[in-house]
Amino acid sequence: MTKKIQLFPSGIPLVDFAWGGLYRSGTYFLIGPRKSGRTLLALQYALECAQRREVCLFFTSMRPKDLLIHAASIDFDLQHYMNQNLIIVVRVTPPEDLIKVEDPDKHLADYIKDIVPVVEQYNPNKIVFDEFTPFIGFKDLKFLRDTFLNTIESIEDSGITSLYLLSEPASPASQNIIDTLINCSTGIICLQKKAEVVTKYHSGIMTITPNVGHTEGKFSANYHIEPNKGILVDYKPSEAERIKPEFITPTADQKYESFADIKMEDDAITLSNVYSLNDFELIINNQIALFQITGQEFALVSIRLDEYAERRGLLTLNQLRNAIRLSTDKKDKICNIGSTIFVLITKPKDNVVANLVTKIKSNLPNDDPNFYKAISPHISVYGVTVDKDIKNAEGMISQILKDTAAQDEKRNRL
Template identity: 45%
Template sequence: MESIEEKNVTSLFVIAEPATPFAQLLVDGIVQHSTAVIYLQKQTDEDGKSTSGRATITPNIGHTEGQFVTDYYIEPYKGVYFEFEQAPKFQNPFPILNTVELQKEQSTLKPPTSQSSKYKPLTNIDTVPEKFSFSNLYDINDFTLILNNQIALYKSTGQPFTLFSIKLDEIAESQKILTINQLQNAIRLSTDKKDKLCIVGNKILILMSKADDKALNELVSKIKSNLPNSDPKFQDVIMNYVFACTYQVNDKVENAEYILHEILEDEPSR
């Protein structure tokens, strides 16, 4: 890469979302030798078209700036362009005092706690930005594509996978016991980056790249520890409103649409 940079040449690699663990390893290897990474997350409109989304730009090698996120758009005859928001001008919320008034104020003010204790404000601590990070949350269209690729991999190599559907009872949200976003965050913290997540209504789909009989037991244990409240009594109450459905792939499966229809179809009321 350094020899190419000396020749004033910019190389741009365009890679689709990795659908398998092996493809993810290849992408991670390329990223480690890249100057910067632009990750585009598509947004689909009502017609199923994708003309905009969010772009995550991550400087990597030779750059000290941190990661930032902006909107991107695709327009005819223009291509892809990014929308950069200008930072608002700083306005001092405190009145400006003259020298005499300032000296009087300083004589009456107590020193900050940080000056007289072993604690220091977090503003004095340098943060280390992540070198590279992918979101494992997908919309239903991308999730269906990834699931179809996983099915094709299973049929060609026999590599199994596991698909979970975690359902939150609507009563939990109406009574403000737990929201779908809180549950999604707990699941995100409980799963691996290689696992794929998708929210459909009050259900959260989890695609795991490996099949394990105890995967659901381990997942539930991690979800309980990542709930917004660590009180065991609260966790027991929450678990009464969260349900799980497991789908293990077999030779009869045809495509992702068939699996999703079977999992997402609401059961008849009893």
């Protein structure tokens, strides 16, 4: 294998809490009934991968729009990561009319074998296949096992971790098929919906079972699907299972080091929610599309610092941007255009501008009331909430800049 086998965070809460993650180059199955949250859990797995700047190849039989809506329901901007080629969505069409095919098993085997050239084309770190059930209806279980093993061994040898989604077996025959595949896997994640839902969220029981490795064993926990957050579990490790942090006590002969003597990474530090104009416009366009489909609103707030404040040394644009960054949520997006800073607020509340200004005030570099009194006339703010007349990001930003210029011209005439 080209990469060392090790654990990595998976985005699947019970797996990360109990096992510490999934094995690199492992093969896992996620099994559950319809509407149990399988696709949402697979999206959380893909999101964790993308946030670690790794590539996830996501096979799906869903329409792209439906997958985007699924992701948006857990506050996951899937299109953003697709634009960065960190999540690559490949739509697959399930086989139909197998009765008319001369050799159905060979026909299905060809589908499974075709996974490998697609993987070689994109060279991902992780794979999701949602869902795999339509491709495994073999009559010859030995042929199924051999076909699947040959496929996953090629993938595993490249250090790629795979997650295959399966429907809950509905008959003894389908159970035999799933058992055949499970024997080839590293571990299994099962979702069981509760017969009676007594909370406002969909809920059930999540069970993780190791097949190879994961010597911690089998675990079960209640789970629920929470809007804008995803799948959460009610699991607390026992005292014996908790990993105790190690604290290093400094010895008497240790000395302080200056910043200049400390070797740092060559890579520049990037702020996770500050974007270039091109990326920012892409994100706004995605939000507009989401609004048109689901009616989910967002707000675009423009904050401007006039030149006088910078000339007099009252406040720099970087200081203002840092105050804004500290005042916004991780999911909000920031973009700098000249002396104007734009903030895309994905979940606007009432009085969105007033709430943001209050937070910015508390994060300015000086908390002296006299400082705020001196600087506040030189900072202006303007907010727009999306509506049906807004067609694209360029028009939305241009309108704000145009209104700002008109206001400046009017002020200069006065």
